[in-house]
Every structure is written in C-alpha cells, then in structure tokens.
Amino acid sequence: MDTESGDHHPNHNYKRWAARYPELGTGPVAVEPCISPSFFELERDRIFRRSWLSVGNESEIPDAGDYFVKEIAVCKASILVIRGHDGVVRAFHNVCSHRSNTLVANPRGKCRGYLTCNFHSWGYDIAGNLRSVPDERNFFDLDKRAHGLTPVAAEIWNGFIFINLDPREDLRTNLGGVAERLHGGGFDQLRLARRYTIDERANWKVAIDAQNESYHVVYQHRYLMPNLFTTDDRGCLRLSEVTFYDRHSMYACDINPSFRPSPLESALMQLEVAGAGAQRDQYRFPMRNPFEFFLIFPNLAMIFFRGPTSDACITHSFWPIAVDRTLWEVRFYTAPPRNAAERISQDFMQVFNRVVFDEDASAHETVQAGLESGAKKHLILQDEEVTIRHFHRIVQDAMGSTENAVSE
Amino acid sequence: MQSVSSAKSVISPLGPFGDLEPFIRWDLATEPERMAARESSTLEEMRTFYDATILRLPAIVQYLNGFPSDRMPPEAQRLMNMALSLNEVSIAVERYRQPRVINGRERDRFFPARSSGDN
Numbered sequence: 364m365d366t367e368s369g370d371h372h373p374n375h376n377y378k379r380w381a382a383r384y385p386e387l388g389t390g391p392v393a394v395e396p397c398i399s400p401s402f403f404e405l406e407r408d409r410i411f412r413r414s415w416l417s418v419g420n421e422s423e424i425p426d427a428g429d430y431f432v433k434e435i436a437v438c439k440a441s442i443l444v445i446r447g448h449d450g451v452v453r454a455f456h457n458v459c460s461h462r463s464n465t466l467v468a469n470p471r472g473k474c475r476g477y478l479t480c481n482f483h484s485w486g487y488d489i490a491g492n493l494r495s496v497p498d499e500r501n502f503f504d505l506d507k508r509a510h511g512l513t514p515v516a517a518e519i520w521n522g523f524i525f526i527n528l529d530p531r532e533d534l535r536t537n538l539g540g541v542a543e544r545l546h547g548g549g550f551d552q553l554r555l556a557r558r559y560t561i562d563e564r565a566n567w568k569v570a571i572d573a574q575n576e577s578y579h580v581v582y583q584h585r586y587l588m589p590n591l592f593t594t595d596d597r598g599c600l601r602l603s604e605v606t607f608y609d610r611h612s613m614y615a616c617d618i619n620p621s622f623r624p625s626p627l628e629s630a631l632m633q634l635e636v637a638g639a640g641a642q643r644d645q646y647r648f649p650m651r652n653p654f655e656f657f658l659i660f661p662n663l664a665m666i667f668f669r670g671p672t673s674d675a676c677i678t679h680s681f682w683p684i685a686v687d688r689t690l691w692e693v694r695f696y697t698a699p700p701r702n703a704a705e706r707i708s709q710d711f712m713q714v715f716n717r718v719v720f721d722e723d724a725s726a727h728e729t730v731q732a733g734l735e736s737g738a739k740k741h742l743i744l745q746d747e748e749v750t751i752r753h754f755h756r757i758v759q760d761a762m763g764s765t766e767n768a769v770s771e
Numbered sequence: 772m773q774s775v776s777s778a779k780s781v782i783s784p785l786g787p788f789g790d791l792e793p794f795i796r797w798d799l800a801t802e803p804e805r806m807a808a809r810e811s812s813t814l815e816e817m818r819t820f821y822d823a824t825i826l827r828l829p830a831i832v833q834y835l836n837g838f839p840s841d842r843m844p845p846e847a848q849r850l851m852n853m854a855l856s857l858n859e860v861s862i863a864v865e866r867y868r869q870p871r872v873i874n875g876r877e878r879d880r881f882f883p884a885r886s887s888g889d890n
Binding site for chain 1: 836854
C-alpha cells in the first residue's frame with residue numbers, strides 16, 4: 364500500500380494516523396504557548412522574523428508601479444511590496460533612509476513617478492533607489508547609492524508572494540514537497556476575488572488550530588455542512604489523507620456519499636456545468652482529494668475545493684498582534700468567471716464560507732478565554748486532530764533552537 | 772414599483788423579469804447590504820423571494836450571459852444583484868430556517884474589519 368498519500372482506509376478504522384506517524388505521540392499538548400506573553404515575545408524572533416511569510420498575490424500588483432504595504436506587527440515591520448519597471452516584484456522595509464519615517468502611507472496603490480516621503484520629500488524610484496534629496500549639497504558625504512530602501516527577501520511561488528526578514532534557505536527549498544505536489548495547474552489564472560480581515564481576541568495558534576481540523580464540522584457547522592465530508596459508521600469525520608512535508612502539513616477530506624446539495628447549490632451546479640461545456644477543466648489544481656487543507660508554517664493555510672467546472676482556493680493568514688490578539692485575513696482566489704452562472708456560484712461559495720468562518724470565529728475567542736482561565740493545562744487531541752499535534756511540535760522545534768529546526 | 776399592464780409597453784426595471792418586481796428591494800449592490808437585508812427580513816419574506824427567484828434562475832442566467840459582465844444594462848445589473856441576494860437568503864431559508872446565523876459571533880463584531888470585492 365502507498366505509504367504517503369491517497370490510500371483510503373475502511374471507514375470503521377480509528378487511530379489510523381497515530382499508527383502511521385508514531386513519532387508525533389498521542390499525549391496531551393501544552394496550553395502554555397497560547398497564553399504566555401514571554402513565549403509570544405520569543406515567537407517574534409524565533410518564528411516570524413526568520414520564516415517565509417505570505418503577504419499577497421501577484422494578481423494584486425499586475426503592473427509596474429503597483430504596490431501594497433503589509434503591516435507585520437509581530438515583526439514590528441511595515442513591508443512595501445512593489446512591481447518595478449522591469450516587471451520584478453521587490454520588497455522593502457517601508458522606512459525612509461533619512462530619519463526612518465514611514466515612506467508609503469497608503470495600504471495599496473500605484474506609484475507613477477517616485478515614492479516620496481511626506482516628511483522631507485526624499486524620493487525613491489520603484490526599484491528602491493534613492494533618487495532625490497532636497498538640499499542635497501547641505502548633507503555631508505552623501506552617496507545616494509548607499510541609501511536606497513532596505514530590501515527584504517521576496518520570492519514568488521505559484522503567484523503567491525512571500526517575504527522573509529532573515530532567510531536561512533530559499534522559498535522553494537523551504538516549501539519542499541508542498542511545492543512539488545502543488546506544481547502546475549491553474550495557479551497562473553488565479554486572481555484575488557475578495558479579501559477581509561477579522562480582528563480576534565485569540566492567540567494566532569488558537570485560530571490556526573480551529574481551522575487545522577475537520578472533526579468540528581459535523582457539530583459546529585451542523586446547519587451548514589451536516590453531511591459534507593466522509594465519516595465512519597458512527598457519523599464521525601474520517602480524513603482521507605494526512606501528509607507531512609517537514610514543517611508543513613496537509614489533510615484532506617472526501618465527499619460523503621450521502622451528501623446532497625441544497626436546491627440552490629444543485630441549480631447553480633447544473634447551470635455551471637451547462638455553461639462551461641468543453642472548458643470545464645480549464646481551471647484546475649493538482650488535487651488528489653475534493654477538499655485539501657495545507658498549512659504552510661508558520662501562519663498560512665491554503666485550502667482547495669473541487670468545483671463542478673473549476674477549482675477554488677481560499678487562503679487564511681493569521682497575523683499575531685499580541686499573545687491574545689490576531690488578525691485573521693481571509694482571501695478568496697478564483698479564476699475569472701466565464702459566464703453568469705460561474706459569477707453567481709463564486710459569490711455563493713464566498714457567502715457560504717463567510718458564514719462558516721463566522722461560526723469558526725465564535726470558538727476562537729471562547730477557547731482563548733478558556734485557556735487563559737488556567738482551568739486546563741493541556742489540549743486533548745484525537746487521531747483526526749493529528750495535524751494540530753504536528754503544528755505544535757513544529758512550533759516547539761522552532762522555539763527550542765536558534766537554527767531552523769527540522770522535525771522528522 | 773408597479774409595472775403597468777396596458778396597450779403601451781412599459782419597460783420593467785427587471786427587463787423580461789417583470790414577475791420578480793415585487794422583490795426588487797433585493798436589488799442590493801454590495802454584500803454588507805445583502806447581509807443586513809437578510810438579518811432584518813422575516814423568514815417568510817425571504818422564503819417568498821427565494822421560491823420565486825430560484826425558479827427563474829436558469830432564465831436569469833441565460834439572460835445575463837447575453838451581456839459582457841463589465842457593461843451590463845441597468846436591468847441586467849439589478850437581476851445580477853438579486854441573484855446574489857438569492858445566495859444570501861439561501862443561508863437563512865435552506866440552512867438556519869431563521870434570519871440570523873445561529874452559531875456565529877455578534878454581527879457587529881464579526882463583520883469583517885476590511886472587506887473588498889463587492890463587484
């Protein structure tokens with residue numbers, strides 16, 4: 364039997380993942396990292412300042428001069444991401460070389476000339492070079508070439524833009540098996556269709572844990588998805604795949620054979636299929652399951668859904684603000700809708716998932732409050748929550764050493 | 772709004788879908804508006820809108836496919852907005868059987884801090 368992926372266990376099995384991944388153990392997981400302010404302070408450097416962090420997508424800055432600014436509070440950094448005249452996407456600290464004022468105030472826009480600081484009008488071209496200094500002759504030995512914007516490592520994978528304040532390896536090496544698996548397919552057609560940010564009173568890891576399992580779906584989402592994913596003969600979720608790629612993980616679900624779409628879902632699916640004709644497989648990802656959840660350490664979830672005529676992608680980024688506060692950034696990526704049915708279906712998917720996330724978010728804050736009470740010192744995890752176990756192990760590995768720790 | 776049945780033809784604000792004019796209040800251009808309308812409507816109001824519109828959905832889609840999506844005449848844009856409202860009310864009519872989400876946070880705390888993409 365294939366050891367890594369795709370083999371489907373009989374649905375009455377249990378404790379399958381512990382048998383396959385015994386190195387992760389089966390015991391309780393400590394709560395302390397989710398509530399400790401000193402742990403949070405260490406995470407800033409040992410995790411976030413040395414990891415590849417996804418800040419956006421190429422489709423957001425298609426043309427020369429297009430930019431966005433990503434505030435990364437956990438790194439105390441403001442990162443300007445801008446496309447140059449040469450088409451290259453670059454990232455810089457959004458800090459003027461003169462006296463460190465914030466250079467770009469708008470969260471996104473298009474620069475048609477120079478980036479100019481509001482304080483003393485120092486001007487930079489869109490490749491980050493310092494080009495104009497008012498009253499330049501009154502400076503002392505000023506070599507403008509030495510005072511461009513401070514660059515930040517930026518690399519792009521499948522259209523997703525990652526930055527790293529202190530890279531130990533390139534992005535592709537870090538992604539490893541994830542990049543190999545998610546190679547090709549419809550990524551070049553994706554564009555950001557919608558984004559929103561939810562300000563939560565919860566630790567970033569609490570929010571990730573809540574998304575990083577589907578055990579909760581039949582209970583918490585019983586009004587929305589009572590019968591969507593495959594279960595055992597007792598109605599309990601059974602994942603179809605769990606695979607680890609060094610620091611990263613993925614899990615997958617199959618569609619329950621007894622799932623019936625709602626009347627509106629059925630109507631939209633039929634209209635999509637009728638409208639797509641021969642193009643119905645034009646926009647597909649390399650999916651092995653109809654629902655796949657990838658956690659790209661430390662804070663990016665990429666979720667892929669198989670649709671009747673195209674596949675969709677939702678990303679979640681969790682930006683820590685404080686030990687008990689996180690910005691949960693939701694982004695919907697789709698290929699451009701080819702007809703009215705797809706346009707309406709894409710909106711349906713976004714509305715439906717908005718409500719799912721509303722339900723998810725309700726648990727983030729209540730869990731955080733419960734953790735902070737000190738009533739319990741541990742999380743008790745079942746077999747289908749193994750990816751939570753792996754994530755907490757990777758966090759501990761990252762915190763416990765000064766080099767990039769690699770878990771087995 | 773009333774469409775007048777007379778010898779003179781009156782262009783309905785919904786083009787060939789004058790039968791849906793009783794529901795024209797669901798012509799809402801943005802997601803926050805549609806969500807607010809769901810929360811402030813009764814289940815009965817939404818069910819009536821849902822039942823009438825879902826029957827016409829194939830015809831609506833066919834009609835909308837006749838226009839480029841970035842240059843739709845007002846009638847078509849209204850119908851698109853109403854189809855998007857159908858998505859929103861289906862959450863209540865098909866799932867919760869009540870206007871509000873049951874398991875969610877308080878609306879004014881959940882609804883996204885920043886939202887975009889209401890095109």
